[in-house]
Amino acid sequence: MAKVTLTVNGRTMSGECDDRTLLVHFIRDKLGLTGTHVGCDTTQCGACVVHMDGKSVKSCSILAVQAAGSSVTTIEGIASQGELHPVQAAFNQHHGLQCGFCTPGMVMTAVDMINRHGGQLDEVTVRHELEGNICRCTGYHNIVKAVLSANEEMHGASRQAAE
Amino acid sequence: MYDTNYHRASSVEEAVKLRSSQDEARYLSGGMTLIATMKQRLAAPSDLVDLRHVASMKGISVEGRKVRIGAGTTHAEVASSSALKSVCPAICHLAGMIGDPHVRHMGTIGGSVANNDPAADYPSAVLALNATVVTDRREIVADDYFQGMFDTALEEGELITAITFEAPEKAGYAKFPNPASRYALTGVFVAKGASGVRVAVTGAGSNGVFRATDIEIALSASWSSDFVASVAVDAGQLMEDMHATPEYRANLVKVMAKRAVAMAG
Structure with missing residues (x-):
């Protein structure tokens, strides 16, 4: 032990x-x-x-x-003080799940992906980077939408703050 | 998984000592193959010696054209290294195609080269770049290192500490990944450098990674994709499994070699 x-x-x-x-x-x-x-x-x-x-x-x-x-x-x-993380909120908003089993892994993958790419994410990259996560319900379409939307939310906001 | 005893080494010397104190001990680097194998009870080491905390085995150094990649360097680190990208982008491209992002955060070059899986990506780069495998006790040139499927020149308890090579003038890598596992159904690494043209094929050989000498001769005469097309690849020594016939792989060798040359420019 x-x-x-x-x-x-x-x-x-x-x-x-x-x-x-x-x-x-x-x-x-x-x-x-x-x-x-x-x-x-x-x-x-x-x-x-x-x-x-x-x-x-x-x-x-x-x-x-x-x-x-x-x-x-x-x-x-990842949520803070009762507020969903932007990626969680985006999965909710874009219905990036059906049964929800893969969702924790998808969300943690998306957070890592968005952090690593510093805002430079496009659909092709997101689909490629999701290769280690399998969803058997949604066909990935809404998951990809949710990741891109969260990326915009997180990096769009930081760009605004910088200006 | 069968029971095992975990040890964490903080230096190469300590790792080798821990490993040699138990007959059935194994080194554990990123564990992306070993842990999976243990879970299936296909490996049952009595002891594991974790190498992730050995600082001297980490990191990439590029001095002029001389490259040293610590054995404990992850695929993600190789893929994103700007120093490496400036002298040998092909190896970054290769590392970025291994597994998936999470596997690349754990898996290491040393682990991959030590395991010598016949469908792993790195063995083709090490062989084509005429790299040297540096261990705790000696240096082994790539041509002597790979000895067949999962078989290498490593002695019992010998530990890879780094991979070194001279950056080539040109290099490229292309692979046709197995759609489920991302392992190379066939992958070809081409390099043109001080030691001439070297072409190494992974995923296809029934005896592991090998040099495609006919393609090397063609590319030495003229470095162009068109010359690869004229080479006949013998299917005789190629792997047959549920994924592809030897003939299919022979064709893939040519197609991947052409793409690798195109990438190298």
């Missing part, structure tokens, strides 16, 4: 687990944060995407002990 301590959504959290415990199971079962989903369990679907030290990763393919000492952000950690 290992004692794993890490920062999750800004709070220091600890839990005991086997060395072989996957990060996603640690987050869900030990920390009780069940927003992060397990879809395929084979690194394909992206339902388990969280951010580790600011980068999107598939938490079903990382051991909890590997993440010890790092800073993890899950879907529960």
